[in-house]
Amino acid sequence: MSSLNLDDFTDLIERPDGGVRRDAEARRERQTVPPGALGRLDDLGEWLAAAQGAVPVRPIERPRVVLFAGDHGIAGLGVSARPAGTADQLVRAVLEGASPAAVLARRLGVPVRVVDMALDCDPAELPAEVVRHRVRRGSGRIDVEDALTAEEAEAAFLAGVAVADEEADSGTDLVVLGDVSVGGTTAAAVLVAALCGTDASVVTGRGGRAIDDLAWMRKCAAVRDALRRARPVLGDQLQLLAVVGGADLAAMTGFLLQSAVRKMPVVLDGVVSAACALVGQRVAFRAPDWWLAGQNSGEPAQAKALDRMALEPLLDHGVTVGEGAGALLALPLVQSAAALAAELPVTPEPTPEADPERAPEPEPVPSGEE
Numbered sequence: 001m002s003s004l005n006l007d008d009f010t011d012l013i014e015r016p017d018g019g020v021r022r023d024a025e026a027r028r029e030r031q032t033v034p035p036g037a038l039g040r041l042d043d044l045g046e047w048l049a050a051a052q053g054a055v056p057v058r059p060i061e062r063p064r065v066v067l068f069a070g071d072h073g074i075a076g077l078g079v080s081a082r083p084a085g086t087a088d089q090l091v092r093a094v095l096e097g098a099s100p101a102a103v104l105a106r107r108l109g110v111p112v113r114v115v116d117m118a119l120d121c122d123p124a125e126l127p128a129e130v131v132r133h134r135v136r137r138g139s140g141r142i143d144v145e146d147a148l149t150a151e152e153a154e155a156a157f158l159a160g161v162a163v164a165d166e167e168a169d170s171g172t173d174l175v176v177l178g179d180v181s182v183g184g185t186t187a188a189a190v191l192v193a194a195l196c197g198t199d200a201s202v203v204t205g206r207g208g209r210a211i212d213d214l215a216w217m218r219k220c221a222a223v224r225d226a227l228r229r230a231r232p233v234l235g236d237q238l239q240l241l242a243v244v245g246g247a248d249l250a251a252m253t254g255f256l257l258q259s260a261v262r263k264m265p266v267v268l269d270g271v272v273s274a275a276c277a278l279v280g281q282r283v284a285f286r287a288p289d290w291w292l293a294g295q296n297s298g299e300p301a302q303a304k305a306l307d308r309m310a311l312e313p314l315l316d317h318g319v320t321v322g323e324g325a326g327a328l329l330a331l332p333l334v335q336s337a338a339a340l341a342a343e344l345p346v347t348p349e350p351t352p353e354a355d356p357e358r359a360p361e362p363e364p365v366p367s368g369e370e
């Protein structure tokens with residue numbers, strides 16, 4: 001039996017500071033740029049201030065890309081555009097600078113950290129910088145078996161918690177979160193359908209235009225079968241991740257929740273991070289207050305999950321490549337919002353002298369010496 005109790009997260013996660021948010025709004029009102037003229041960037045700047053507990057908001061100077069990597073047995077059914085068990089190749093491409101996320105991260109000067117949770121390869125053949133938290137080699141085939149044992153799910157979740165603590169402790173001020181997986185979007189679709197009470201066909205996407213009609217039908221059938229296995233465990237999120245999630249998704253959920261505990265804002269990427277965020281919301285309803293939806297990837301399950309969390313994607317360019325690439329594109333926008341909020345000139349705060357009607361009572365004169 002698993003001993004980890006996720007209920008503790010409900011109390012551990014606070015809301016971003018509402019008073020700070022109001023101070024940020026008041027500061028914005030004293031900027032000479034007309035109200036509303038910066039559109040959603042105003043909201044973004046005020047949200048960041050509240051998350052940081054600081055007015056003016058501090059610049060985002062130490063962002064990081066954190067990617068959880070794993071293979072999924074379900075990919076063996078031909079539900080992915082990639083052959084099953086090849087996520088390690090994607091990991092190498094990221095770390096060699098040869099993938100979309102690697103190009104963007106290099107351009108933006110953001111370090112990338114890849115965590116092996118369940119790659120299906122010899123660990124000795126992985127690049128040295130891969131963070132090692134593997135709990136098994138490939139998560140189980142979720143249409144017919146559990147992705148993980150209860151112990152593996154707990155270990156994976158706690159690995160995610162540990163990585164979030166390491167990031168927070170090292171001064172990371174914003175995380176761009178993504179996955180490197182093969183078959184991961186099938187597990188994500190199952191989680192979203194299970195938690196939203198919808199059918200397989202509503203949540204099953206094509207991964208951009210990557211899979212054909214036959215593969216889409218196989219994916220739908222796999223989601224339907226896994227969904228049947230998910231329903232009995234809907235009330236226990238760790239068990240849900242064990243039955244139909246996988247090691248990378250369990251870790252990502254732990255990461256998201258602990259990031260909220262540590263008040264470290266996270267930008268979500270695609271359907272996999274959105275599904276984990278939705279599981280996290282079930283664990284702690286305040287947690288989504290700490291997350292931003294970087295982009296709309298176009299996957300129906302992602303849209304459903306974000307809608308449930310009332311998160312509105314910053315961008316919409318149909319980026320379905322995963323590995324945090326879509327969320328990375330949103331990073332300059334977030335950094336711009338912080339810079340505008342902090343750097344645009346403000347008119348001086350009204351002082352009591354300038355407004356005699358609002359002048360406070362005079363301080364009583366101290367009667368004696370200290």
Ligand SMILES: O=C(O)c1ccc[n+]([C@@H]2O[C@H](COP(=O)([O-])O)[C@@H](O)[C@H]2O)c1
Pocket residue numbers: 075079080081082179180181182183184185186206207208269270271272297298299302319320321322323
């Ligand atoms: O986020 C999305 O909408 C999305 C849609 C299709 C694929 N991906 C990414 O592509 C990778 C392979 O996913 P899959 O499930 O199609 O094998 C994985 O890293 C996913 O995050 C991502």
Ligand SMILES: Cc1cc2nc[nH]c2cc1C
Pocket residue numbers: 043044047288289290291292311
């Ligand atoms: C305004 C705003 C509200 C949010 N709630 C959760 N994440 C958020 C992000 C933003 C930007």
